[in-house]
Amino acid sequence: MNHIKLAFINRFKPVRSKIICFSTALLLLISWLLVVPYPVQARLDELVRADAPYPAPPAEKPESDSDRTVSAASTRMYIVRKGDTLGAIARRYGFSEEKLAQANHLRDTNHIFEGQALMIPGTVLQYRVSGGETLSAIAHKFGVHSMELARMNGLADPDHLREGQQLSIPAGQGGGSLQVSRALPLGQLLWPVQGWLSSPYGMRDGAMHEGIDIAADQGQPVKAVKDGRVAFAGPRGTYGETVIIDHGAGLRTLYAHNSRLLVSEGQRVLAGQSIARIGSTGRSTGPHLHLEVLLNGVPFDPLLCLQRTYA
Numbered sequence: 599m600n601h602i603k604l605a606f607i608n609r610f611k612p613v614r615s616k617i618i619c620f621s622t623a624l625l626l627l628i629s630w631l632l633v634v635p636y637p638v639q640a641r642l643d644e645l646v647r648a649d650a651p652y653p654a655p656p657a658e659k660p661e662s663d664s665d666r667t668v669s670a671a672s673t674r675m676y677i678v679r680k681g682d683t684l685g686a687i688a689r690r691y692g693f694s695e696e697k698l699a700q701a702n703h704l705r706d707t708n709h710i711f712e713g714q715a716l717m718i719p720g721t722v723l724q725y726r727v728s729g730g731e732t733l734s735a736i737a738h739k740f741g742v743h744s745m746e747l748a749r750m751n752g753l754a755d756p757d758h759l760r761e762g763q764q765l766s767i768p769a770g771q772g773g774g775s776l777q778v779s780r781a782l783p784l785g786q787l788l789w790p791v792q793g794w795l796s797s798p799y800g801m802r803d804g805a806m807h808e809g810i811d812i813a814a815d816q817g818q819p820v821k822a823v824k825d826g827r828v829a830f831a832g833p834r835g836t837y838g839e840t841v842i843i844d845h846g847a848g849l850r851t852l853y854a855h856n857s858r859l860l861v862s863e864g865q866r867v868l869a870g871q872s873i874a875r876i877g878s879t880g881r882s883t884g885p886h887l888h889l890e891v892l893l894n895g896v897p898f899d900p901l902l903c904l905q906r907t908y909a
Contacts, residue, residue, distance in 0.1 A: 677784065677902070678714040691718055712784075715893060722766050723896075729761040740767050783849065787823035787903045788869050790853060791876060791887050799899040808897035809852065809890035816857065816885040820874040823851055823889075823904070828865045828873070837888070838880025841873050851900075852890040855882045 676687055684707050688698040699707045701719045710716070725736065733756045737744040748756040751765050759765075793814035800807060826845035834840035837854040841861060844850050857877025867873060878885045891900045 675896075675898075676716045676718055678710050678712055678716060680712045682710065682712075684708075684710055687716065693719055715898075722768060725765045725767050727759045727761060727763040727765060731759060733757070733759060736765065736767075742768055783824065783903050785903065785906055787851075787891070787900075787905065788821065789904055790821050790823050790889055791818060793818075793876075793886070796886060799897075799901065809854075809888050810900050811886050811888050813884065813886045814876045816876055816878070818876040818885075819872040820853055820856060820876060820887055822867045822869055822871050822873050824849075824869050826851075826867060828861045828863050828867060831859050831861055831863050831865075834880070836881035838882065839874065839877065840880075843867060843873070848894040850892045852888075852892065854888040854890075855880050855886060857885075 676691075678687070684698060684704070685695040688695045691698075695707060697719060698704075698716065702716050704710070723740075725740075727736070733747055733753070734744045737747050744756065746768065747753075747765065750768060753759075789812075791812055791814045793812040795810060796813040797807060797811035799810050820841075822843055824843070824845045826843040828841060829844040829850065830840065830842040832840065834854065837852075839854075839856040839859055841853045841856065841859060842850055843853075853874055855877055856874035857879060858875040859873070860875070861867060861873045876885050876887055889900050891898050891903050
């Protein structure tokens with residue numbers, strides 16, 4: 599009887615081995631699926647939001663609500679390179695040198711510099727109407743004719759605008775009080791945190807992602823990319839705990855989804871100073887930093903401005 603039992607066991611040893619191997623492989627696969635690092639990022643929260651507009655750049659006079667409502671729609675900008683001339687740039691886009699200079703409020707057409715951001719005529723900006731604003735006042739602000747604004751936006755009654763209404767503005771036509779020709783700090787900003795780029799600037803899920811996401815460890819220090827003044831520090835809707843730093847000359851940087859803020863509004867900060875801790879507040883899929891670089895309210899790819907090194 600023992601011989602029969604032993605023969606039976608020996609006969610099914612290969613089958614048992616295969617079952618064990620298959621089970622082990624299955625468990626390893628399930629474990630890998632559970633721990634594989636998915637890209638850490640926020641989703642549609644990283645857009646210009648009507649209920650949380652970006653604070654406007656500092657002005658010589660007190661800011662009005664209407665100064666806080668400009669964002670990019672189909673912005674066409676040219677970043678001046680070494681050796682460029684205004685005439686050569688204008689010819690490249692089919693404009694006269696005078697028209698390009700007027701569009702960017704340039705008094706001296708012989709003085710442009712590397713890194714300067716020039717708005718190309720034909721650029722369209724989105725403007726959010728504030729309470730009490732009129733179409734004529736908005737038209738004057740941007741140096742365009744009120745009838746052109748009414749036609750462009752299909753306004754049946756130009757005398758009646760509602761608060762929060764979005765208007766398309768044909769910017770870059772000269773005149774007006776809005777100046778857009780400023781220098782971007784190309785390749786000059788410090789990296790705010792050590793990590794890996796989990797989501798770049800550009801279109802994502804059919805919408806514009808106006809910054810970059812850098813995945814990092816929970817609680818890791820977030821540092822200011824440049825000297826400046828804290829313009830905002832606190833919860834900001836789906837951005838979570840957010841810091842906005844004003845660097846002057848129309849340049850601002852935004853740091854979102856932090857777990858803890860280390861600075862307060864109005865505080866002066868230095869480049870490299872810790873301003874927050876990495877977290878996943880707001881609408882987020884894991885600990886990371888969402889960084890935006892804005893010039894006069896228009897978002898640019900932060901990778902253009904960060905130093906040429908790894909995050």
